[in-house]
Amino acid sequence: MNAFLRTITFAFVATALGVLLVTPASAAKIDDQFRAWLQSDLWPQAKANGISKQTFDAAFDGVRPNLKLPDLVMPGEKPKTPQKQHQAEFGSPGAYFAEKTVRAVTSGGRAREAANARTLAAIEKRYGVPGEILLAIWGRETGFGAAKMPYDAFEVLGTKAFMSTKKDFFRTELLAALEIVQRGLAPVGAMKSSWAGALGQPQFMPTSFLKHAVAFDGGGRPDIWNSTPDVLASIANYLVHYGWVRGRGWGFEVTVPESVSCSLEGPDQGKKISQWADMGIKRAGGKPFPASELKAEGFLLMPAGRSGPAFIATPNFYVLKEYNTSDLYALFIGHGADRIAHGDQSFSGSWGAVGDLHRSDIAALQRALEAKGYDVGSADGLPGFKTRRSIGKWQTKNGQAATCFPDAGLVAALK
Known part of the structure; x- marks a missing residue:
């Protein structure tokens, strides 16, 4: 899952948008163009994909373009270069791990671990993904379901497929959303999303819903908006699809001697963990690497170079990155899962004063x-x-x- 798909506050959206001046007359014109686009452009493709007219009309009943969404291009205009984002200050990686943010996920995860113990055990038995990983993702994505999904998915996806900077991407997602309804996997009224069209508590885009959402609670259809078993099992199914290795964790915090170059970092420069150990890399805290891991492949990870904690990551770390393509996101999930399982303990290494x-x-x-x-x-x-x-x-x-x-x-x- 891409980072821009995450739920953000209205204030941030407003800041990103700047001031969008649309007169009532021009808004009405855009509405007319949108309705014409639905019927002449989108409907023929939807029909060819097996979508009925009844489903199509129900999905777009009363839907108008939402001109407050970010990354829109008014009809007839060219995309503007996002100068402000490019000039933004790059923050220290350490800010991503603010204790208040991490603790909200870890304390919330532990509180829900006991309440959902049987479900988590059943999911781990089937999919091989530890419950702590699922809880950390659930907590990070939507605060264990507390984050509201205030948008109509067809309004968001329709607007963006019609007039965003990523029309083709959102058109594919919009057609997938129609397929969800057509197949009876969710009614139109249940299709609530984030500002970017991500659905439910796991924040799946519609194509991901079709591939990965599962009905784990016996309800017959996956309900990632309301069913905790379905939410957790769907996240597990997603990770397995991208190669989660049963029986391995995400990685270990380590100390890296000066004799080992930080330029050895990366998923394309893996070595057996025993080889990293032979180079002088040790687990933080003095524990030895598990014997079962020594012959397995690991990868050096130094998100702030020499100015922050270092890690030996497993292939599962890069599976977590498939959920959100960010080293820091995957590290947050792994670190949060460790703290859910073993208690709140920060990284041994400290984040230096970088990012100015x-x-x-x-x-x-x-x-x-x-x-x-x-x-x-x-x-x-x-x-x-x-x-x-x-x-x-x-x-x-x-x-x-x-x-x-x-x-x-x-x-x-x-x-």
Whole structure:
């Protein structure tokens, strides 16, 4: 699941949108264009996909474009470059793990672990995903279902398929939402979503619902809005689809000696965990790696380079990233699950004072590294693992201590 699909507050949406001036006359014109688009463009494809006219009309009964949604392009206009996002300050990775945020998930998870013990045990037996992982995702996505789903999915997906910057993506999701109703998996009135069209407590896009939602409570159809067993089992089914390895955790916090380069990070530079241990990498807290893990593959993960905690991740860490393509999200889920299972204990390593740059500064640094032949992934202003290790390689090549994280001096040196 993509990060932009997460539920956000109205205030944030308003900020992202700026001031959208639409007169009543122009809004009425857009409404007319939307209705014409539904009938002449969307309906023929929906019909070809097996959607009945009754389902189609019910889904869009009374639906008008919601012009308060972000990332819209008015009919006849060209998309605007999102300068503000690019100039935004890049925050320290440590801010993502604010104790108040983590504790809300872990305390809530423990409270629900006992109440749902039989369900979680049954799900783990079938799918092999530990209950703590499911609880952490559930808590992170919608506060264990407390987050409201205030939007009509057909209003959101219809608006975005008609006039967003990602029309093709949302058109596919809109057709999938119609299929959900057509197949009797959910009635039109139940199709409540986030501002981005993500459905229910697991925040599944409609295509993910069709692939992964399961009815685990014996109700006959998956209800990811109201049924806790269905919510948890659907999350597990999603993770299994993307390769969750039964019997393995997500990873371990470690200490990395200076003799081990931070540029060895990444899912394409795996080694047996015994090999990492032979290089001097140790588990934080002094515990040995489990014997069952020593011959298995692990990956170095340093989200803030030398300025933060380090980890040896398992392939399951990268399965968690399929839920939300962010190292920090996957780490939050793994860390939260550990705390649900073993009690609240923060990372042993501390997050350094990094993150005082603008995204445009980091993007400029990335472009400079690309020009020198380094693979940074993309010059998007976000220091992913390819950018981090490219920084480390450049620093080593130029006689500097490798930190594997951008800073103001590095930006200046590479201009």
